[in-house]
Amino acid sequence: MTTVRPDPVSAALAAFSPALPLAIGCSGGADSTALLAACASRWPKQVRAVHVHHGLQAAAEDFLRHCQEVCDRLDVPLTVLRVDARAAPGESPEDAARKARYDALDAYARAGGGDAARPVRSLALAHHADDQVETLLLALSRGAGLAGLSAMPARWQRGGIDYHRPLLGVPGAALRACALAYGVGWVEDPSNADERYTRNRIRARLLPALEAAFPQFRTTFARSAAHAAQAQEVLDEVAAADLAAVGVPPAIVALQALSAGRQALVLRRWLRQVHGTTPDAAQLQQLQRQIAACTTRGHRIHLKVGSGFVLREQGVLGWYNSGVLPPAS
Known part of the structure; x- marks a missing residue:
């Protein structure tokens, strides 16, 4: 008898129990489109989408149109947040865009997602196992301590809203397969191929080499990040006690x-x-x-x-x- 195992995205969502209604950060790329489709199927009428419009490239309007088309098809309401993500002098364009994105999401979440009657209680982002490895490698390249080596947390709270990354154990390829299975396409961000950005160089050059040398690297790297996060929690407790004492x-x-x-x-x-x-x-x-x-x-x-x-x-x-x-x- 053949045992049918659930696909990685379904398995990850089976262990995910967010407070509802749930908002999904949707960029228009494969990862967030797959997460949105899977969550809309799992929690009908309980999911909303939020798209941060950076306006930094010509393709930005294509991202927005795709998000709207997908949301119309899935019967999911979409909120568009337009931000000024231009970098200040001396600031990394990636850092500026990331800060603008999270500031906008924070404001959206604090406002309840624009629905006073049924405010958003959780917000999920589509970062996956490959993103987690990239984050860890970036931290190592910068000589980061335990906080940096902890990489991205699976859950945190800010402004009374629970933020989640339910797919940190799922490879990026599985998300593309998931999107195809739901019959939804995605938009490729042209900046993802620009190897002037360190994260893109890691994705293009290092991840394939790691795949060849250490096929289980996503799992083992995630385990190391989890160990670092646990150790950092202990150090935070020590630092809090010492600050109270001094x-x-x-x-x-x-x-x-x-x-x-x-x-x-x-x-x-x-x-x-x-x-x-x-x-x-x-x-x-x-x-x-x-x-x-x-x-x-x-x-x-x-x-x-x-x-x-x-x-x-x-x-x-x-x-x-x-x-x-x-x-x-």
């Missing part, structure tokens, strides 16, 4: 009593959580050297850290935005 703003003497690793953790958490900035590795090392040397009342600290400056203020550390003049010491 105080806000942090007391220099209390910081000096911590090991170098725990001190780095608590400084990062203080800067990120309280001031919304992130130090690079060199800035953090220099700050830690200054903290260690701060054994006399006259020792000054005035260092560029993240988007501002860390200063010594009596027995504690202060942080000032670059555009704000700190008080005279």
Whole structure:
């Protein structure tokens, strides 16, 4: 007797139990089109689509037309969010587009998806196993710590809305097969073939080589990312406890009593959580050297850290935005 196994997308959605109604981020590409079709079939009348229109290329209108055609066919309402995704001077075009996209999705989710009577309770994105590998390789190439090596989370919450990536264990090829099985086409983003972008080079050159050398690499890489995420959760708990102990703003003497690793953790958490900035590795090392040397009342600290400056203020550390003049010491 032959055992019929469900396709990878159906198997992934069988383990996915979002709060309904569910919104699907739909770009018009194969991945999000497949996710939209599969979810609309699984939860009829409970699914909506949201398309972020970046307006950065001529094909943008084709993406929108395709999304509308697919949504009409699936009887799914579509919301279009138009954003200004142009990069600021010195900003990566990819980063600018990503930030604009998530800012728009956040606003959409906070507003309940435009339906006060039945507000959106969950939002799903179509990132898959290949995307997860690309993210992990990018993190490795940049010398990232555990937070970066954790790659993309399968679930998180922001603004009271649950965000999901239910397909992180599904290969990209399976999503194309799923879209074809549902009889829906997709639009190819021409920028995906542009190897000036690092992620595209990884997709075009490294993934085929990994497939040949390590056929199970998607599963094993995902396992490593999950281990990193679990370890990062523990470090976050330690950093939270240490920040509560050293105080806000942090007391220099209390910081000096911590090991170098725990001190780095608590400084990062203080800067990120309280001031919304992130130090690079060199800035953090220099700050830690200054903290260690701060054994006399006259020792000054005035260092560029993240988007501002860390200063010594009596027995504690202060942080000032670059555009704000700190008080005279």
